[in-house]
Amino acid sequence: MQKGRFGEYGGQYIPETLMNEVIHLEECYEYYRNDPEFMNELDTLLREYAGRPSLLYYAEKMTDQLGGAKVYLKREDLNHTGSHKINNVLGQVLLAKKMGKTRVIAETGAGQHGVATATAAALLGMECEIFMGKEDTDRQALNVYRMELLGARVHPVTSGTQTLKDAVNETMREWAGRVHDTLYVLGSVMGPHPFPTIVRDFQSVISKEARQQILEKEGRLPAAVLACVGGGSNAMGMFYHFINDGSVRLIGCEAAGKGVDTNLHAATMTKGEKGIFHGMKSYFCQDEFGQIAPVYSISAGLDYPGIGPEHAHLREIGRAEYYPVTDEEAVDAFEYLARTEGIICAIESAHAVAYARKLVPQLSKEQSVIICLSGRGDKDVAAIARYRGRDIHE
Amino acid sequence: MSRIKKAFEGKKAFIGFLTAGDPSLEKTEEYILEMERAGADLIEIGIPFSDPIAEGIVIQEANIRALKNGVNVERIFEMVERLRKKTEIPLVFLTYLNPVYHYGYECFFERAKQAGLDGVIIPDLPFEEKGEVKEAAEHNGVDIISLIAPTSQQRIEKIAADASGFIYIVSSMGVTGMRSEIKTDISSILSAIRRVTDVPAAVGFGINTPKQAEAIGEQADGVIVGSAIVKIIEKYQDRAAQPLHEYVKSMKEALPRLPVIPQ
Numbered sequence: 001m002q003k004g005r006f007g008e009y010g011g012q013y014i015p016e017t018l019m020n021e022v023i024h025l026e027e028c029y030e031y032y033r034n035d036p037e038f039m040n041e042l043d044t045l046l047r048e049y050a051g052r053p054s055l056l057y058y059a060e061k062m063t064d065q066l067g068g069a070k071v072y073l074k075r076e077d078l079n080h081t082g083s084h085k086i087n088n089v090l091g092q093v094l095l096a097k098k099m100g101k102t103r104v105i106a107e108t109g110a111g112q113h114g115v116a117t118a119t120a121a122a123l124l125g126m127e128c129e130i131f132m133g134k135e136d137t138d139r140q141a142l143n144v145y146r147m148e149l150l151g152a153r154v155h156p157v158t159s160g161t162q163t164l165k166d167a168v169n170e171t172m173r174e175w176a177g178r179v180h181d182t183l184y185v186l187g188s189v190m191g192p193h194p195f196p197t198i199v200r201d202f203q204s205v206i207s208k209e210a211r212q213q214i215l216e217k218e219g220r221l222p223a224a225v226l227a228c229v230g231g232g233s234n235a236m237g238m239f240y241h242f243i244n245d246g247s248v249r250l251i252g253c254e255a256a257g258k259g260v261d262t263n264l265h266a267a268t269m270t271k272g273e274k275g276i277f278h279g280m281k282s283y284f285c286q287d288e289f290g291q292i293a294p295v296y297s298i299s300a301g302l303d304y305p306g307i308g309p310e311h312a313h314l315r316e317i318g319r320a321e322y323y324p325v326t327d328e329e330a331v332d333a334f335e336y337l338a339r340t341e342g343i344i345c346a347i348e349s350a351h352a353v354a355y356a357r358k359l360v361p362q363l364s365k366e367q368s369v370i371i372c373l374s375g376r377g378d379k380d381v382a383a384i385a386r387y388r389g390r391d392i393h394e
Numbered sequence: 395m396s397r398i399k400k401a402f403e404g405k406k407a408f409i410g411f412l413t414a415g416d417p418s419l420e421k422t423e424e425y426i427l428e429m430e431r432a433g434a435d436l437i438e439i440g441i442p443f444s445d446p447i448a449e450g451i452v453i454q455e456a457n458i459r460a461l462k463n464g465v466n467v468e469r470i471f472e473m474v475e476r477l478r479k480k481t482e483i484p485l486v487f488l489t490y491l492n493p494v495y496h497y498g499y500e501c502f503f504e505r506a507k508q509a510g511l512d513g514v515i516i517p518d519l520p521f522e523e524k525g526e527v528k529e530a531a532e533h534n535g536v537d538i539i540s541l542i543a544p545t546s547q548q549r550i551e552k553i554a555a556d557a558s559g560f561i562y563i564v565s566s567m568g569v570t571g572m573r574s575e576i577k578t579d580i581s582s583i584l585s586a587i588r589r590v591t592d593v594p595a596a597v598g599f600g601i602n603t604p605k606q607a608e609a610i611g612e613q614a615d616g617v618i619v620g621s622a623i624v625k626i627i628e629k630y631q632d633r634a635a636q637p638l639h640e641y642v643k644s645m646k647e648a649l650p651r652l653p654v655i656p657q
Contacts, residue, residue: 013491013518015448016553017543017564159454160445172447177568179545276491276526277445279518289466290496291444 004193007316009309012192014279021179026194028099038098045090050080056213061340069223069363072370074210076234077345083375084206084234085116089185091202093120096183103127103182107171109136109164110301111143112375113187118152128152131170133163136300143379161294164304168278188231189308192279196308203237210370211241218368224249227372228351230302232311234374239320252311253351255297256324266295268307269315269322282309298327301348329354331387334377346375397484397512398537398559402594406649407435407616409596410623410642413456414439415465417631419473425638430483432639433646441467441489448517450571452621467493471509478510486513486539499527503534513537513559521553544578550586561587561595571621573600581613604648611649619645
């Protein structure tokens with residue numbers, strides 16, 4: 001496979017101004033990922049600070065109710081900062097520091113990646129600026145304040161659709177203006193090479209642990225692993241160490257918003273087409289002239305018109321499957337998990353829970369599935385209440 | 395000799411940029427002809443894109459206005475066709491890669507050739523990915539304009555060696571937009587280019603005053619001005635012809651004149 005490519009997907013479609021910087025990043029990453037001292041330091045941070053390994057929890061009541069395969073939840077929601085995002089940012093911010101950078105910048109959708117980046121920056125003594133769509137700063141005001149508490153500056157992005165893709169645009173613009181002391185800490189398995197690989201590697205700790213944990217508990221591999229996909233970082237993390245286990249189905253659940261037959265969705269795999277955007281060749285929601293389409297989801301973290309290139313490749317070779325899940329199904333699943341297991345998960349993760357509710361009854365009791373619970377749902381409570389017609393002030 | 399090459403023959407070139415469809419395609423056509431009358435040597439036509447990641451706020455907003463007007467690549471090709479019947483001024487597109495990819499590389503460059511387009515600048519297509527379009531562009535005789543940035547360093551020579559049409563030197567870090575000062579050492583970039591090619595090199599990003607045009611023109615083969623022109627169009631909308639003419643004339647006149655070589 002060509003460097004930085006997953007089949008035909010991936011690549012480095014970025015302005016010349018940034019080329020030497022991403023080449024330098026690739027070289028530094030290659031060096032440090034083979035440096036035992038760096039990997040030890042990262043491992044210590046993940047254990048002592050982020051709280052890894054995360055639990056693989058057997059959801060017994062859910063299993064009984066669904067009446068099929070055993071359901072396990074990979075509890076990334078229990079990590080410090082409340083989502084899987086911390087796995088990647090500890091790696092990237094530590095890398096930035098080793099590279100001699102003093103400042104990190106990042107985009108954020110729901111605010112999970114922004115909060116995680118601000119956290120790692122505070123811990124490792126880096127200056128931090130976060131770019132967040134104006135619409136998202138409004139619907140996730142609490143996370144904006146959390147980032148500020150952590151010492152980050154939050155810039156509301158007012159261009160375009162004022163959501164995640166515009167936040168990525170603005171962070172790229174910012175980076176192109178100031179590379180000498182700044183690293184762009186990308187939040188998902190997207191963007192130009194080497195980001196999809198770096199983020200996937202740092203997130204792959206999820207499946208590395210989960211594979212070992214399920215073998216300990218069940219003595220056999222799961223029938224399927226499920227994760228929500230926006231850009232696709234928790235899904236890549238959940239899939240990675242199972243890719244070579246051909247019997248394990250890899251299932252990504254994307255945001256269908258109001259439905260894939262409406263204009264209000266973010267279902268890139270179901271409705272998108274091949275394209276080149278944000279530094280990569282992959283699938284994108286776009287119009288007949290190649291303009292990137294506005295997308296919609298109740299979940300700010302899945303509200304993105306593209307998907308990471310490795311996902312596009314995994315689907316093309318028939319290794320992974322992707323299904324759309326509507327707002328309504330996700331909200332139902334959000335409430336269901338709270339009632340059944342006493343876990344309030346992120347609305348993003350609820351997309352995977354929703355699809356699991358359809359899949360699990362079709363499987364046998366000897367089988368098992370793992371759902372990646374990518375984040376916790378405190379941030380979503382007010383929005384879910386509003387969705388159900390209750391006005392709660394955050 | 396190609397139209398682009400002619401634009402740099404015996405003179406320092408003034409290259410004007412505007413966004414197609416802002417305020418309307420009819421006006422874009424009129425303003426291109428007006429800039430030519432005022433002395434412009436080459437015109438860069440921006441294809442509006444939903445997510446122009448290399449643009450500053452002035453051109454970003456022009457993109458949004460143009461898209462709201464319902465402009466698309468096909469209608470812009472039709473405008474180029476109309477212009478080609480009236481003028482020989484070289485015309486190049488500035489477009490992000492996705493609209494080209496979506497159109498189909500071969501179809502796009504065939505259409506470009508047929509319409510009379512001379513070149514295409516693609517800000518999100520670095521040297522390493524040029525293979526995407528190179529073949530389709532070359533056999534349709536359309537130049538892919540290469541960009542060189544202040545951070546290009548050791549990359550300059552390989553980019554320049556593969557360049558055709560003209561080379562676009564990005565004067566500053568960051569995005570397009572007017573700047574009061576250009577700090578990059580343009581002359582060292584130019585000498586690295588000159589070691590490998592005689593393809594003309596023009597400087598853009600940030601240039602907006604005659605004084606800057608004069609200073610940059612001392613070194614480079616041309617200057618590229620975008621945001622300042624788009625700003626005039628934003629301000630005067632349908633009535634920008636006269637102020638555009640005056641501005642372009644002042645910039646062109648500020649460029650140093652080359653000595654006339656007796657035949």
